[in-house]
Amino acid sequence: MIGPFTTEAVLAYGYAAALLAAAAGLDRLARHVAGRSERHRTGGFTYQPERDAWVCPADQTLWPVGQDRHHRFYRARPSVCNACPRKPDCTPSRRGREIVRALRPWPHSEAGRFHRGLALVLVVLAASLTLIEAVRHPAWPDLALAAAALAATAITGWWLTGHLRGTPAAFPEPGQGPPSRDRYTTVWRPE
Amino acid sequence: MVPGAGTRRELLVSRRWIQAAALVAVFGFFVMGLLAYRTYTVEPPVPRLVVGESGQRLYAGRDVADGQKVFLANGLMQYGSVLGHGGYLGPDYTADYLRRAATAALRARGGGDRAREQVRQEFRANRYDPRSGVLTYTRAQADAFTALVDHYRDYFADPRTDKGLRPYAITDPRQIHQLTAFLSWTAWIASAERPGAAYSYTNNWPAEPLVGNAPTADTVLWSVVSLIALLVGIGALFGAVGRWGGHLGWRGRQAEAIEFRSPDQVALTPAQRVTAYFFLVVALLFLAQVLLGGATEHYRADLTSFFGLNLAELLPFNLARTWHLQLSLFWVVAAFLAAGIFLAPLMAGAEPRGQGKLAWTLLAALAVVASGSLIAEGLSIHGLVRPGDFWGSQQFEWLDLPRVWQILLASGMALWAVMMWRVLRTTLARDSRGNLPWLFFLSGLAIPGVYAVGLLARPGDTFTVTDFWRFWVVHLWVEDFLELFTTVMVAYMFVQLGVVRERVALVVIYLDIILYSAGGVIGTMHHLYFSGTPVEHLALGAFFSAMEVVPLTFLTVEAWSFVQLGARQHLESRTPFPHRWAVMFLVAVGFWNFLGAGVFGFLINLPIVSYYEIGTGLTANHAHGSMMGVYGMLAIALGLFALRYLIPAGRWPEKWARVSFWSLNIGLAWMCFATLLPLGLLQLHESVASGYFEARSLGYLTGRTNTLLEWLRLPGDALFIVGGVLPFCWIAWLGVRHRGRRAATDPATGLTPAPRLSDVRERVDTA
Numbered sequence: 001m002i003g004p005f006t007t008e009a010v011l012a013y014g015y016a017a018a019l020l021a022a023a024a025g026l027d028r029l030a031r032h033v034a035g036r037s038e039r040h041r042t043g044g045f046t047y048q049p050e051r052d053a054w055v056c057p058a059d060q061t062l063w064p065v066g067q068d069r070h071h072r073f074y075r076a077r078p079s080v081c082n083a084c085p086r087k088p089d090c091t092p093s094r095r096g097r098e099i100v101r102a103l104r105p106w107p108h109s110e111a112g113r114f115h116r117g118l119a120l121v122l123v124v125l126a127a128s129l130t131l132i133e134a135v136r137h138p139a140w141p142d143l144a145l146a147a148a149a150l151a152a153t154a155i156t157g158w159w160l161t162g163h164l165r166g167t168p169a170a171f172p173e174p175g176q177g178p179p180s181r182d183r184y185t186t187v188w189r190p191e
Numbered sequence: 192m193v194p195g196a197g198t199r200r201e202l203l204v205s206r207r208w209i210q211a212a213a214l215v216a217v218f219g220f221f222v223m224g225l226l227a228y229r230t231y232t233v234e235p236p237v238p239r240l241v242v243g244e245s246g247q248r249l250y251a252g253r254d255v256a257d258g259q260k261v262f263l264a265n266g267l268m269q270y271g272s273v274l275g276h277g278g279y280l281g282p283d284y285t286a287d288y289l290r291r292a293a294t295a296a297l298r299a300r301g302g303g304d305r306a307r308e309q310v311r312q313e314f315r316a317n318r319y320d321p322r323s324g325v326l327t328y329t330r331a332q333a334d335a336f337t338a339l340v341d342h343y344r345d346y347f348a349d350p351r352t353d354k355g356l357r358p359y360a361i362t363d364p365r366q367i368h369q370l371t372a373f374l375s376w377t378a379w380i381a382s383a384e385r386p387g388a389a390y391s392y393t394n395n396w397p398a399e400p401l402v403g404n405a406p407t408a409d410t411v412l413w414s415v416v417s418l419i420a421l422l423v424g425i426g427a428l429f430g431a432v433g434r435w436g437g438h439l440g441w442r443g444r445q446a447e448a449i450e451f452r453s454p455d456q457v458a459l460t461p462a463q464r465v466t467a468y469f470f471l472v473v474a475l476l477f478l479a480q481v482l483l484g485g486a487t488e489h490y491r492a493d494l495t496s497f498f499g500l501n502l503a504e505l506l507p508f509n510l511a512r513t514w515h516l517q518l519s520l521f522w523v524v525a526a527f528l529a530a531g532i533f534l535a536p537l538m539a540g541a542e543p544r545g546q547g548k549l550a551w552t553l554l555a556a557l558a559v560v561a562s563g564s565l566i567a568e569g570l571s572i573h574g575l576v577r578p579g580d581f582w583g584s585q586q587f588e589w590l591d592l593p594r595v596w597q598i599l600l601a602s603g604m605a606l607w608a609v610m611m612w613r614v615l616r617t618t619l620a621r622d623s624r625g626n627l628p629w630l631f632f633l634s635g636l637a638i639p640g641v642y643a644v645g646l647l648a649r650p651g652d653t654f655t656v657t658d659f660w661r662f663w664v665v666h667l668w669v670e671d672f673l674e675l676f677t678t679v680m681v682a683y684m685f686v687q688l689g690v691v692r693e694r695v696a697l698v699v700i701y702l703d704i705i706l707y708s709a710g711g712v713i714g715t716m717h718h719l720y721f722s723g724t725p726v727e728h729l730a731l732g733a734f735f736s737a738m739e740v741v742p743l744t745f746l747t748v749e750a751w752s753f754v755q756l757g758a759r760q761h762l763e764s765r766t767p768f769p770h771r772w773a774v775m776f777l778v779a780v781g782f783w784n785f786l787g788a789g790v791f792g793f794l795i796n797l798p799i800v801s802y803y804e805i806g807t808g809l810t811a812n813h814a815h816g817s818m819m820g821v822y823g824m825l826a827i828a829l830g831l832f833a834l835r836y837l838i839p840a841g842r843w844p845e846k847w848a849r850v851s852f853w854s855l856n857i858g859l860a861w862m863c864f865a866t867l868l869p870l871g872l873l874q875l876h877e878s879v880a881s882g883y884f885e886a887r888s889l890g891y892l893t894g895r896t897n898t899l900l901e902w903l904r905l906p907g908d909a910l911f912i913v914g915g916v917l918p919f920c921w922i923a924w925l926g927v928r929h930r931g932r933r934a935a936t937d938p939a940t941g942l943t944p945a946p947r948l949s950d951v952r953e954r955v956d957t958a
Contacts, residue, residue, distance in 0.1 A: 008896070015869055022864075030782070110771070111778045117853070118782070121860045129865075132899075 009142035012133035013149040016126040020156045023122035027160065030115035037111075042099055054099050058084055062099055074099045116160060123157045202623040203694045208701040209625045215705050219712030226716065226728060227659065234655040235380040235392040235723045239324030241372075243333035250336075250372035252324070256651040257578070258373025261366045263586040263650050264571050264578035265347075266509035269516070270356060271887075273377050274393060274722050275805035276658060277588050278512055280355055280490060282887050283806050286397040288339060288371075288378040289314075290884045293401035295338055296331035307401070314382040314402035315391070326379070340371045352501055354889065355490045355508030357573065366578070377654065380723050394729055396721030396802060397883045406802050410720070413730045414799040417737030424738050451769050451949045455840045458934035460536050460943040461547030462610075467837045467926040469529035469554055470830045473522045474916075474923035476561065477823075480518035481912050486511045488908060492901035494893055510572045514565055517591045519818055521561050526826035527673070528553065528607050530680060531635060533833045535614040536945035537687060538628055542614055544941030549610050556603045564592035564600075579650045587657065589665045590645050597646060604639035611635050627683060627693055630700055634676040641668045655723035666715040669822075671707050677825055678703045681777060684832065687948055688770065710735045720798050721805065733798045769835050772848040776828035779856055780821055787816020787863070803878040807886060809871030816863050824855070827919060836946070837926040844925060847918035854914030861907025870900050 002010045044057040054062040054074050060081075062074040078096040081087055091097040102109060130153065134146040202209075237252045262268065262284075271281025293310055300306035310331070318327040328336065347361040347370075361367060380392035382402040390407040398404055489497055490508045532550055536542040567583040568591055570576050576583035585593045592600065611632055612619075618628045645664035648657040682696035691699075716724075716732025791813040795804050804810070831848060838844075873896065878886035885891055936943045 011873075019864060026786070029785075033781075110775060114775060114778055114856070115782065118856060118860050121857050122864055125861065125865050128903075132903075136899075 004141040005145060006137065006139070006142055009133065009137060009139075009145055012129060013142075013145040016130045016133075016149045017152060019122045019126040019129070020152055023119040023126075023156060023160065026122075027116060027119040030112070030119075034109065034111060034115075045099060047101070056090070056097065058086055060084075062097065067103070072101050072103055074101065119160055120157070123153060123160060127153045127157075198621060200622045200626065202625045203627075204625065204697045204701065206625070208698070212701050212704040212708070215708045216712070219708050222713050222731065223715070226713075226724075226731070229727060230656060230659045230724055233725045234653055235385075236319055236321065236324075237376065237653055238319055238326035241326045241328060241375075243328055244330050247333070249328060249333055250368070250375070254369045254372035255376045256373075258369035258371070258376075259654060260579035260584070260650045261361065261370045262373055264576065264580075264584040265361055265574070266507075266513050266568070266572040266586055268586060268588045269512040269591070270507075270509035272806045273374070274381070274654065274658070275396065276718075276722065277806065278509065279806060279808065279811060279887075280508055280512075280889075280892065282889075283397065283883070284374045285377040285381050286399065286884045286887065288374040289381055289397065289399050289402060289404075291339055291342065292332065292335035292375075292378060293399065295335040296329075297401065299331050299334060310401060311403040315384050317383040317386060319383070336371065336375055339375070340368055343367055343371050343374070352503030352507070353495045355494055355503055357503055357507040357510075360507075361574070385725075388726075392723050393721045394726060396805075398803060398878070399882070399884065406799055407726075409726050409729060410798045410802055413733040414797040416730075417733045417797060420734055421737045451767070452947065453767075453840050454769055454836045454838070454843070455932070457836050457932070457946040457948060459836060459931040459946055460542040460934055461936075462542055462550040463533050463536060463833070463946075464837070464930045464933060465547055465550035465554065466529040466533045466833050467923075467930045469525060469532070469550075470834060470837075471920075471923045471927045472554065472558065473526045473529065473826065473830060474920040476518050476522035476525065478912075478916050478920055480515055480522060481916050483511050483515040483518065485908055485912060487515050488901065488904060491892065492898060492904075494889070507572065510569060513568050513572065513586065513591050516589055517565065517568065518561075519823075520589070521557075523818075523822045523826045524604075525557055526829055527638075527676065527680075528557075528604070530829035530833065531607065531611055533829075534680060534683060534687075535611050535631075536943075537948070538631065538683065539614045539618045539945065541942040541944050544936070546610060546613060549606070549613075553603060553606055553610065556599065556606065560592075560596050560599045560603060564596035567593045567596065585650055587648060587650075587661050590648060590661055594646070594649075601639050601643040601646070604642060608636050608639055625697075627679070627686070627697060627700075630697070631679050631683060634672065634679050637672045638668075638676060641672045644668075653723075658722040659719060659724065662715050662718045666718055667712065670715075671711045673822065674707060674711075675700075675704060677822075680829070681780075681825075684773075688774075689949060710738050717796055717801070720801055729798055733796075736796055769840075770832060772845075772852055773828045773832040773835065775852055776824050776831060779824045779852070780828065783816060783820025783824060783859070787813065787820035791816045791863070791868075800875075803883065804871075804875050807871060807874040807878060808867060809875060812863055812867035812871050815859065815867060819859055827851075827855070830919070830923065834922055834926045836948075837931040838922070838929050842925060842929060844918075844922055847921055851915050851918040851922070854910050854918075855916075858907045858911025858915055862904055862911065865907060866900050866904040870897060873897070873900075 001007065042054070045054045045062070047054050051061075052064055052072075056062060056076060060076050062076045064072050065075045066073050075098045076096045078094065081091060081096045082094060084090070127150065130146055130149045134143060237255050239252050241249045241251070243249055262273065267281070267284070268277040270278045271287075272278060272283045273285050275283060275285075277283075293314060296310045296313065297306055300309055313329045313331060318329075320326075344364065344367045347356070347367065348359055349356070350358045352358050361370065381396060382391050382399070382404060384390060385392050390409075391404065394410060395404045395407050398406070486497070486502065486506060487508065489502075490511070496502075532546075532553075536546075567576065568586060571578075571580075571584040571586065571593070578584055581594050583593050585591065585597065590597065615628055615632050619632060622628050642664060644660060645668075647663075648660040650657070678700055682691070682699055685691045686693050686696050712735075713731050714736030716728045717736040719732060720729045791809075795801060795809050795813060835843065874886050874891075877891060891897070934943050934946060
């Protein structure tokens with residue numbers, strides 16, 4: 001007995017709570033890692049949401065030049081880039097540095113959905129363990145713990161599914177063909 | 192300098208990377224050499240003869256060696272363990288013998304505190320005479336030995352199968368005597384004090400109060416030192432990242448814009464087309480492996496019957512587990528070899544004549560080795576092969592395949608290395624020895640090389656020595672060399688996919704070599720804390736593997752974000768990105784590398800944890816999370832990458848790739864978190880609170896809570912097999928059915944041009 005509760009109940013519901021913590025922790029960590037991954041592409045560049053523009057390390061601005069359903073494209077002036085001494089470390093393009101920004105960020109990316117999905121598996125598991133233990137030993141003070149664990153599970157589950165509810169997948173399915181608009185010829189016209 | 196060296200392409204990264212990598216590797220292997228020397232010079236002695244106090248002969252040194260062969264041949268290392276190494280269903284026979292012998296001795300002395308103290312002193316005293324090579328057992332020890340020969344005779348000749356062993360597993364009285372001699376010897380080295388020390392040859396493992404075995408001062412000290420090393424390492428890492436982090440050179444540069452060709456436009460070389468059959472074999476071996484895993488797991492949930500069937504008569508637990516482990520290596524290695532065959536021409540630009548035939552030869556050889564060794568193990572466990580037989584019996588855990596098959600497997604991998612050389616040699620001649628093609632070739636060459644080191648473990652050698660070399664394969668080959676080859680292949684795939692530039696890929700590889708070698712090579716010793724190796728193995732193993740954690744965490748997090756780059760690549764392409772699921776499996780590799788290999792691995796790494804934990808459920812948790820999570824997912828990623836070109840675009844089963852991806856990952860997460868982790872934690876608690884012997888007993892393992900947790904795995908396992916593996920088999924079958932489009936061979940040179948997978952839309956400005 002631990003206080004008024006049986007040891008088994010404390011262990012089972014405690015493990016369920018630990019699973020919820022692990023789910024939240026892994027999700028946060030995965031998000032952080034995705035941020036690092038994003039910086040591989042945009043490192044040194046700062047996004048300014050109020051102007052909807054990026055500023056490069058040489059203090060030049062990349063303006064939006066077009067978008068499709070899921071992404072917005074930004075480009076710097078080719079004349080500026082082509083004259084920039086830091087160009088070799090920045091872009092191979094003769095048409096100015098480009099940055100692609102996903103409109104709905106993590107967890108809507110494919111990798112985001114994977115990690116969020118695994119976190120949700122842990123939440124489902126926590127709920128299953130709680131219910132199994134409650135059915136095995138439906139004794140009074142322990143059931144209070146079960147209720148607390150279930151409530152925590154519900155909250156975590158609601159929080160983790162929040163971003164995903166009602167949003168379609170962002171990945172262009174094969175067979176759909178290329179995006180409907182050619183952003184380089186149709187949308188962007190060099191001056 | 193070879194002729195024409197002047198025309199080589201320049202090294203793409205700073206020469207310091209090579210120097211640092213070489214320095215770290217040389218240091219690591221120098222220390223390993225010293226430790227190998229120490230292993231041989233101060234290993235626990237095998238007495239020429241063991242006698243009782245009155246001089247009666249109990250057993251000879253030869254019996255210990257033969258007993259070890261009997262132990263291995265009957266697959267007992269895949270059922271229970273000795274000195275903590277082996278399977279987890281049966282007992283640890285070292286702890287088992289020790290407890291039974293000490294209890295018998297205590298009973299003979301009438302019990303009570305004085306008797307306890309006497310028994311403790313008897314078992315701890317080292318009565319081995321190195322000059323005569325004779326070990327003298329006290330009367331109580333000798334009586335216990337005789338009694339335990341009877342005990343193990345009854346135990347192994349049991350006609351029932353309710354332990355998970357086949358009925359009448361061992362009945363030959365001579366073999367029982369040899370086997371008991373072997374177990375008695377392991378129990379002797381576990382309790383008798385090392386000359387000049389106050390602890391046993393095994394650093395007082397296992398925990399057994401009756402013989403005064405408790406964690407040594409060194410075990411505690413080096414656990415603390417490793418923790419401090421960990422903290423210092425974290426500080427040093429933060430310092431290093433702050434100081435040089437920006438110099439890794441892979442930040443913020445826009446990737447070269449490329450467009451992927453539709454798989455229909457990609458014409459493959461003959462050997463590349465043969466890989467379709469490789470991947471079908473890979474898928475079928477994978478299926479067999481998980482079905483056997485299901486059977487193994489069922490034994491833990493319900494030991495006595497398989498849904499009403501007495502499975503143990505045909506497929507006892509130890510055989511199912513032997514095959515399960517063996518196949519896990521086979522299918523992963525087969526996938527790696529196939530991926531090498533597929534990627535090499537892409538790197539070289541063409542494939543020489545005859546490569547397709549060699550690929551067929553390699554596949555046939557692999558099929559022969561896989562089936563031959565599995566059959567041999569089956570025959571051996573069913574008692575049809577002489578123990579220690581060159582052709583039919585070896586069965587160290589993970590190095591199960593008998594010697595001849597082990598040699599053939601190493602030769603097969605050497606043949607593969609030759610195939611790589613044939614394709615790459617013109618490229619290699621033109622390139623700097625520090626660039627990607629050379630790293631690809633050299634890391635490939637190391638695969639047969641390091642695997643062959645496992646041949647130094649022979650069934651009749653001292654267990655301490657065999658375990659030392661066994662972990663060169665289990666740890667060093669897997670953790671360092673497969674990991675290195677993996678990194679090179681993934682980095683190369685990313686160069687192919689336009690995700691990163693070659694220079695960045697190289698930096699990642701060199702960083703990987705340095706960080707893995709710094710801790711990983713000497714860290715191999717963290718498996719050998721208690722195998723009879725001297726205390727420096729424990730100290731260095733604990734210290735370096737703890738030091739390894741920091742850079743490894745950094746590297747796994749870095750790799751985790753690195754592989755996610757692949758998932759973003761589709762943003763840049765105007766044509767559809769063909770490798771959606773291949774890169775998603777790589778994202779999964781990144782995740783499991785962090786969780787399964789990193790977190791679950793460090794959980795059991797400290798000597799003081801390992802002291803109570805070794806041979807229990809948390810090891811299985813780490814093993815599944817890392818073997819399947821990292822190497823399994825990677826093998827599938829490589830398979831899907833190649834299969835994308837082997838299956839026409841219109842026939843590509845996108846839906847099944849998705850189902851397989853989600854099912855494998857959810858199934859694995861369920862397996863670890865629903866069963867393996869909680870089970871392991873509870874067992875660790877039992878081991879510390881009640882005792883190691885108790886925590887490993889069948890009575891504990893088949894208790895109600897354990898049984899419930901084992902059954903909890905069922906939904907995850909079913910999803911893994913039905914939703915994860917079967918669709919992969921279907922995709923592999925489609926690969927064989929279509930086998931891609933064949934490229935035309937130049938009749939004059941015999942070269943087949945390698946396919947182009949993508950076109951560069953915006954070239955790099957050379958100005």
